[in-house]
Amino acid sequence: MKKAEISILSIFLLIALNSCEKNEDIDSQKPAIDLYIQDAFPDNCDTLYFGETFYMKTLFTDNVQLGSYSIDIHNNFDHHSHSTEVTEPNLDPIKSPVNPFVFIQDYSIPNGLRKYETNLPITIPSGNSVGAFDEGDYHFFISLTDKEGWSVQKGLSIKILYR
Amino acid sequence: MIFLCAISFGQNNYSLSGTVVDKNSEPLTGAAVTLLPIEKGAIVDARGKYTISGLTKGTYTVTVSFIGFKSVVDTILINGSKTYNARLVEASINLHEVVVAYDYAKTRKKEEALNVEIVNEKYLKQNMGGSLMKTLERLPGITTIDIGSGQSKPVIRGLGFNRVVVVENGVKHEGQEWGEDHGLEIDQYAVDNLEIIKGPASLMYGSDAIGGVIDLKNRNLPADNSIGGTVDLSGKTNNNLVGSSISMYGRKKWFFADLRATILDYGDYKVPTDSVDIYSYRAALYKNHLRNTAGKEQNLNLSFGIIQRKFLSRFFVSDVNTKSGFFANAHGLEPRNVDAGLHDKSSNDIHFPYQKVNHFKTINKSEYTWGNLKFESDLGFQRNFRQEWSQYVSHGYMPAVFPGSQGFDADLERQFEKYVYSSNLKFTYYKNDFFQLLVGLNSEYQDNRIDGRGFIIPAFKQLSVGGFLLAKYALSAKSSIQMGVRYDYTHIKTLRYNDWFSSPVISLDNDITLQYLTRADAISRHFSNTSWSVGYNYNLPTLSFKTNVGKSFRVPIAKELAANGVNYHHFSYEAGKPDLSPEVSYQLDAGVEYNSNAIAMGVTPFLNYFSNYIYLNPTSEHDRLYGNGNQIYNYTQSEVFRYGGEMHAHYQVIESLRVGVMGEFVYSKQLSGEKKGFTLPFSPPASMILNVKYDKRKIKSAENLYLSIDYRITAPQNNIVPPEESTDGYQIINISLGGDVKLLNQKISISMQVQNLLNTKYFNHTSYYRLINVPEPGRNLIMNISIPFSGKIK
Numbered sequence A: 001m002k003k004a005e006i007s008i009l010s011i012f013l014l015i016a017l018n019s020c021e022k023n024e025d026i027d028s029q030k031p032a033i034d035l036y037i038q039d040a041f042p043d044n045c046d047t048l049y050f051g052e053t054f055y056m057k058t059l060f061t062d063n064v065q066l067g068s069y070s071i072d073i074h075n076n077f078d079h080h081s082h083s084t085e086v087t088e089p090n091l092d093p094i095k096s097p098v099n100p101f102v103f104i105q106d107y108s109i110p111n112g113l114r115k116y117e118t119n120l121p122i123t124i125p126s127g128n129s130v131g132a133f134d135e136g137d138y139h140f141f142i143s144l145t146d147k148e149g150w151s152v153q154k155g156l157s158i159k160i161l162y163r
Numbered sequence B: 001m002i003f004l005c006a007i008s009f010g011q012n013n014y015s016l017s018g019t020v021v022d023k024n025s026e027p028l029t030g031a032a033v034t035l036l037p038i039e040k041g042a043i044v045d046a047r048g049k050y051t052i053s054g055l056t057k058g059t060y061t062v063t064v065s066f067i068g069f070k071s072v073v074d075t076i077l078i079n080g081s082k083t084y085n086a087r088l089v090e091a092s093i094n095l096h097e098v099v100v101a102y103d104y105a106k107t108r109k110k111e112e113a114l115n116v117e118i119v120n121e122k123y124l125k126q127n128m129g130g131s132l133m134k135t136l137e138r139l140p141g142i143t144t145i146d147i148g149s150g151q152s153k154p155v156i157r158g159l160g161f162n163r164v165v166v167v168e169n170g171v172k173h174e175g176q177e178w179g180e181d182h183g184l185e186i187d188q189y190a191v192d193n194l195e196i197i198k199g200p201a202s203l204m205y206g207s208d209a210i211g212g213v214i215d216l217k218n219r220n221l222p223a224d225n226s227i228g229g230t231v232d233l234s235g236k237t238n239n240n241l242v243g244s245s246i247s248m249y250g251r252k253k254w255f256f257a258d259l260r261a262t263i264l265d266y267g268d269y270k271v272p273t274d275s276v277d278i279y280s281y282r283a284a285l286y287k288n289h290l291r292n293t294a295g296k297e298q299n300l301n302l303s304f305g306i307i308q309r310k311f312l313s314r315f316f317v318s319d320v321n322t323k324s325g326f327f328a329n330a331h332g333l334e335p336r337n338v339d340a341g342l343h344d345k346s347s348n349d350i351h352f353p354y355q356k357v358n359h360f361k362t363i364n365k366s367e368y369t370w371g372n373l374k375f376e377s378d379l380g381f382q383r384n385f386r387q388e389w390s391q392y393v394s395h396g397y398m399p400a401v402f403p404g405s406q407g408f409d410a411d412l413e414r415q416f417e418k419y420v421y422s423s424n425l426k427f428t429y430y431k432n433d434f435f436q437l438l439v440g441l442n443s444e445y446q447d448n449r450i451d452g453r454g455f456i457i458p459a460f461k462q463l464s465v466g467g468f469l470l471a472k473y474a475l476s477a478k479s480s481i482q483m484g485v486r487y488d489y490t491h492i493k494t495l496r497y498n499d500w501f502s503s504p505v506i507s508l509d510n511d512i513t514l515q516y517l518t519r520a521d522a523i524s525r526h527f528s529n530t531s532w533s534v535g536y537n538y539n540l541p542t543l544s545f546k547t548n549v550g551k552s553f554r555v556p557i558a559k560e561l562a563a564n565g566v567n568y569h570h571f572s573y574e575a576g577k578p579d580l581s582p583e584v585s586y587q588l589d590a591g592v593e594y595n596s597n598a599i600a601m602g603v604t605p606f607l608n609y610f611s612n613y614i615y616l617n618p619t620s621e622h623d624r625l626y627g628n629g630n631q632i633y634n635y636t637q638s639e640v641f642r643y644g645g646e647m648h649a650h651y652q653v654i655e656s657l658r659v660g661v662m663g664e665f666v667y668s669k670q671l672s673g674e675k676k677g678f679t680l681p682f683s684p685p686a687s688m689i690l691n692v693k694y695d696k697r698k699i700k701s702a703e704n705l706y707l708s709i710d711y712r713i714t715a716p717q718n719n720i721v722p723p724e725e726s727t728d729g730y731q732i733i734n735i736s737l738g739g740d741v742k743l744l745n746q747k748i749s750i751s752m753q754v755q756n757l758l759n760t761k762y763f764n765h766t767s768y769y770r771l772i773n774v775p776e777p778g779r780n781l782i783m784n785i786s787i788p789f790s791g792k793i794k
Helices: A002-019 B099-111 B121-126 B132-136 B558-562 B768-772
Strands: A032-034 A047-049 A052-056 A059-061 A066-075 A103-108 A115-117 A120-124 A136-146 A151-161 B014-021 B032-036 B040-043 B049-055 B058-065 B072-078 B115-119 B142-147 B151-156 B164-168 B193-198 B212-217 B226-236 B241-252 B255-266 B275-278 B281-284 B295-307 B311-325 B354-370 B373-389 B412-432 B435-451 B460-474 B479-494 B503-506 B512-515 B518-520 B523-539 B543-554 B564-567 B572-575 B583-595 B599-623 B630-654 B657-670 B687-699 B702-714 B730-743 B746-755 B780-792
Touching (some): A032 A136, A059 A066, A103 A120, A136 B599, A136 B630, B014 B032, B014 B072, B040 B049, B121 B193, B121 B730, B121 B746, B132 B151, B142 B768, B151 B164, B479 B558, B518 B564, B523 B558, B572 B599
Parallel strands (some): A066 B599, B164 B212
Antiparallel strands (some): A032 A059, A066 A103, B014 B049, B032 B040, B142 B151, B193 B212, B241 B255, B275 B281, B354 B373, B373 B412, B435 B460, B479 B523, B503 B512, B543 B583, B583 B599, B630 B657, B687 B702, B702 B730, B730 B746, B746 B780
């Protein structure tokens, strides 16, 4: 009986050890957002201007294939959150929004790329039907995925002002 | 009936039966009768009767024990079927220490074809953690998903959430099981013993029991004409917890009652690091405190009932109230700046964001015995009320300033209110010692309402009805088979939900109109399912073997069918799939256990196949309108293959010293779908505990002394799926010690623990806060003092 016991135990341990080996045929790496390439824009603490168009320049990379990305610009008048960067710009005093600017858009990345540099024109209008947009602190939030569904987020603190 | 085929038994098939009563000849229902060395046993029924069958000729030691009574130990010669009656005398100190449960546990484990763990009150006290599930985490095959120091969810062999059923006093506990940040609403002090079924148990517990069952039982019946209680005082150094639980019980002839009140108050817990990297943002921690993770809990439990010769009926009423803070720098996983001045002023206060939960439960549990028939009914009503509060933040297209008159508070992020009505009926027919038949009928109605500014699951109504038939048949004195079938019908109706704010919808010709989006349509789905299970047990005096094969199922929940919203705790836009089919799982379980005087060892491996595991799949897409620019997570189904198991081995070196090892591991792989080749989310890494335990029955006036050292070795987890991170392995040391001392003739039980002795910084792969790099709690000294008191009613 002891023999049977020991053999069952060793089979069990063998399976256990075997399962610890890493599965090599799947992609387990996240994509990356590089905000520090030459001419990268915007960077943390940069200023954008209402009524103007700027070009978003960022480098996206992945070990297998990139997926898609999205941009979200929303106000940070209450100093609420989401900066993923260590440095913080000097924030204006906390204020209540009246007509804050909101921008949300999702973008595709051409199939099969491991490297993609954006040169995306984004126009910030000076106002909408309600009136002029509020100046001040905003968050510029980038989300990037790869084909497998791994994702990475970057949140920048920026200012949007009237020139 | 397939069981009616005649099987002839040899002469070696005797039984021992009899009655167990107290000095007034009242039956001692629940008392345990155990035969050594074969460790066969029986529990005394409502009539005071017991039967142990399948005995071979020989001399045995018979032990009759019951809480609050002196055990009777006798030697008996079995050379034919015999009767042995016992009359127990009350013990002078009525400590309801569960000596019984130990013997019961062995008996139960041998009779059940599935792998079960039985835990008694002593174990719960000696290993008490921040929550009930945390206390059970030491058991092989059990892990938890934690948020903060007081909230955790059970995970059995890697399956959690709606794949584990928690049953309290016969009724399925219903909260918001799907939520990662929702703990289990149970008063840890009110649980006296519990049973864990590792593996699919849909047969008797219905949908959701696909991963396993945790069956909690409140206090056993008090002895006749007794009165007593316990005062428990608890303290923890890591989060400055102070707590007390006071219970009183009494019984006069046929009426008994039991009351318990628990109060806990704890501060922010401490982690062995001075900063946490949330994404790439580094949040400094003040004095190692995980900001705003304080909490409090107030619970009330009342039970009362009557006991008659053939009839036992108990009512359980409980009210569990908790309020606990979420880590302020990351509400969910969303990084936040905090008002450090406000949050760090005191480590004991709770600010935004926090959750408040109330769980009210009433259960009636009755049984009636009539000849060979036993009828049991468990009826329950529950209300689960959960609110999550956080400061209003205009996510996506929500208005920047909260407009009033929405019917909910601007700062109320989510609210769930669930009403649950349950009824379980069970008939048992004991034909003879070799054949028993069980017929059960379960039904449950859920009404779930939602409120607050965030939408994640719709309101829904759900009716489930199921019936099962289970037969147990002894093939010989040593072996038995169990087989059963079950049929279930479920109807779920989700309610339509429209946003309370408008979003800009862009038409094909680029016109922008503001519309109130419909997040969830009304869905009506009907599901039916057949499940089955066949098990076999073979027991020798020192070796036992069991195996079970079965089909289990799980009906998709409202979130899986109809979620449609942004989970800002995750930066994910989660979309349900209205046409999901019920999850089906096939599992093969086995267990081998060897027990001699000095050595105990066992392995419990399993193989498991899901034909359509329901899974929230992170895609490569983003969504503007419904998802506010977040990554799309879709519910999908895929084939999954899993295997794993647990092992333990203990060696009694000398009478008072025992060394042991326990281990667990699970491997999962998706065989189809978009994540083919990947594992499942929250896969626990392989883990092992090396243990040394020193026990001493008596040193001077101190009794039941113990010192136990656990060295836990956990492997790294590199088998991950988006959005998880690989987690390094770790080693930690936990120590527990205690015993009973006498102070002025009053017995006091002391149990102490030092968790994470070396204040090691490590990460738990299955912690909710793992993704934002919050390490596990640092060194924690836990102290629990339990003062029992008892008396007699004249």
